[in-house]
Amino acid sequence: MERNKRNSIFSDVDWVVVLLYLLLITMGWLNIYSAVYNEDHHVITDMTQKYGKQMLWIGTSLIIALIILIIDEKFYTAFAYIIYAVFLLACIAVPYLGREVKGSRSWFRFGDFGLQPAEFMKFATNLAIAKFLSNQFIKITDYRNTIITLIIIGIPFLAIKVLEDETGLAIVFSAFIFTLYREGLSVNYLLLGFLAIVLFILALMVNNIYLFIIIGSLCVIATLFIKRNAQNLFVVALIGLVACGMVKGTSTVYDHLEAHQKVRIDVLLGRGTVNLKKEGYNVNQAKIAIGSGGWTGKGYLNGTQTKYEFVPAQDTDFIFCTVGEEWGFVGSTVVIILELILIIKVIFMAERQRSPFSRIYGYGVASVLFFHLTINVGMTIGLAPVIGIPLPFFSYGGSSLWSFTILLFIFIKLDSHRLAILR
């Protein structure tokens, strides 16, 4: 405590991470300028254009960051559940109170600007998870605690998915699996999840009969290598049954997906004939834009595919296309590496915390950022299904930039008190 009194609120702030943050949002801003460049409004601060507005979002983000650093770090631990509850209420309320914009019911509108509470649910949920798991009497290995944690994650997921119908925003909550894994969740859950994804893809690609035969054969082979006691045989049989159940379940799940979601999965897996003018259009155009960049790209402001709107949502979800087209392989690699450096830096920072709350929160930050990066970049290059979520710090948008800023800076604040007493 002596130490904190002696120094300003900025002492012990990890400036490397702050600089990375500033670098990324600046690069993002410049790319938005290029993506929606309008010759008649060529001033980057022109408030009628998205780049002008993004400048406003960046400015307000910096103010928010400052406020977060000023607020006492105990606020976040003490009010974690309350923050969670407030934003959850907002998420639930928005479909009823907010104005519908372009078919989306997840926005509160204030004149020209809008806010999406779902974006802020990410840090709120992260705080709640950290609060719950940092209780020294709570062990995640206890299945009851696992279930409670899953409920903390599941409620906002359902609220956003079911009430607001924002699949992209909802699915982000699955990122917390990394946090849970770090905090001791059995690796079996991860393997089970991994198996589920693999089987889901295989079930869509390969005739299910063959899959059943393969699973059965693998189980038989497994019995040859293990001690054949009742318990082991039971486990093998159980795994086999679960696997077969997953395969069988795939078609049920697939059939219950909405048409556009089915199409996105089909496009990703190359199932059937993909019409590049319809369902395959977005991904194809994104790939053309990025692919046409070559080694070093066409040069800043010289992109044709993005600037001339061949690529949809070129300033938001597909902002990475501008990077790929104008900066080429070199530029896209730099962006991916910078984002990864920030994420991994956050993991190392999390590991140096004495307080479990700070550590768990830090892992949540890294997980959410990583999930966004993976899905966002992955969809533009055809490695992930098209899910409309922003590229952290790059995509145009106030809510997402504010949300990422709050998410990151709460952790920077917590980290600056890493040397203080255990919470």
Next chain:
Amino acid sequence: MNQLEERKYIIIGVFILVGLAFITRLFFIQVIDDSYKLDARNQSFRYNTEFPVRGYIYDRKHKLLVYNEAAYDLMVLPKEVKDIDTADFCNLLGITKDEFLKKMRKAILAPNSPRKESVFEKQISPQDYAKLQERLYRFRGFKVQSRTLRKYPMKIAAHLLGYIGEADKERTEIDPYYNEGDYIGISGMEKTYEKALRGKKGLHIMMVDVNNREKGSYKNGLYDTMAIPGKSLMSTLDADLQLYGEMLMHDKTGSVVAIEPSTGEILALVSSPSYDPNLLVGRARNKNFSKLYLDTVRVPLFNRATMASYPPGSTFKLVESLIGQQEGVLTTETKYPCSAGYAPLGGHPKCEVHPSPLALYDAIGYSCNSYFSYVFKSIIENKKYDNMYKAFEAWRNIALSFNIGRKTNSDLANELRGNIPSIKYYDRVFGKGSWKASTVISLGIGQAEMGITPLQNANVVTIIANKGWYYTPHIVKAIDGNANDTTLNRFKIKHNTAITDSVIYNNVREGMSHVTESGTAHLLKIEGVEYCAKTGTAENPHGRDHSVFVAFAPKDNPKIAIAVLVENAGWGASWAGPIATLMMEKYLNGKVVRKDLEKQMMDADLIDQPKYVKPKKKK
């Protein structure tokens, strides 16, 4: 807890793996795979063609023969056509709604497509364009592409100038310079000098956005090329003479070819019946073309001057006289009898009644068939050769050197070869060794299987006028004002025939002089001009004989050599002769004093006669 801390490496490992996978993938689509770059260009670039102005064509005195008039094609990009006032649009173009829908369907269906620009309305006149231009902005998806139309102010020389048409798919595959629908010379000078006339297309690369709106020039026009205008041609043609020739030949079937002997320049080339070249331009082109094409009575599209092969008839007797002297079997003193025909073969070929026997000058003057049958026999049975075959071959080779039975290689598109039958041919017809001079005696008077085009005929006269040499007949004097353009080099090579002794030629010219003084053309005088001529009557197996007349003038230092053929008109002196002499008079004196003859010729309508039968096209 320690064990759990280890898990950070697994998590970091997963993150880095994903990053590496992305970078690898990016390397493939950005660096290795070029198809995306191609796709990007196809989508975001629009290649605008700038059509060059096609070269003008002038006559030898700088009179304009062909120029261009601006025309505008209305182009449509069906995908872009939205919310337009169809009624207003149809009204503006003067079409009905049904026509509008038909045209739109055409623009959408293959080989066109909604995403491909195609011609909606061809060749709108400048007046209509002005009207359209003001209001075009209201019709999204339509734009105007400027093109040029050929115009022919004098309406002459249709066959010579030729016409242009649109390049078809086949053409674009042979020559990638052309895109489907580009203009290309199809016949005449337009075809022969296509490369000079067309110029070079320019290309402007424009960037377009997803809605196909132009967004400016790619890299500020770094890769753009400007159109290079086509070169102008100066023709060797004398427009006044050509026009005069066409007037004289009006309502007659046949042709006139006039050459300047000292240069091989074609002064006039008339093929009649002809047509107004302006008919094959503009929107009515297709309609007019099929009308001309289907006129099987007059066959106006057919260029008789280069494409019709006739028996040379009596004009070949001139060549015969030259060969006889060259081969040492004929002198000016050589006399042969005539008994209204060639006696050794029972009076065949037949001849007119005239004094007998005759020496060479008079034989030419009277165009005696019997005389030249004897000459031919003496050439073929020449003792200086071991056998008849060698003599025949020598005769044939000399004739070939006069460019008979061989393409002249002129710059007139589509030329017929003509024919001098070969030994091989007669061996096939009669059997080896079972034919002799008397079997093929009518070759001596230019009949039988012999064929010559009017152009070749005029060239033969040129050779006699020049005493043994000629330049390849040609129609272009200079390209872009440059008479030394390399494409014209082949017209500067002097060709010598197998007979170069000027004495031999002087003897024949003396004979031709007799023709005009006391012979078959003694009634056709040109004031103040002595000239040499030969009348002919080409036997026509399909009907009345063709009237043939060849001449050059003046006798000394000839300025014009001419060959006239009027189909089914009988005697050479009655139709072809007057026309030829009138043209020479016009050319040399600048005016014609024989007004009565001129009027008689111009007014005569000989077309209601059995027509020339077009030879079957060899495929």
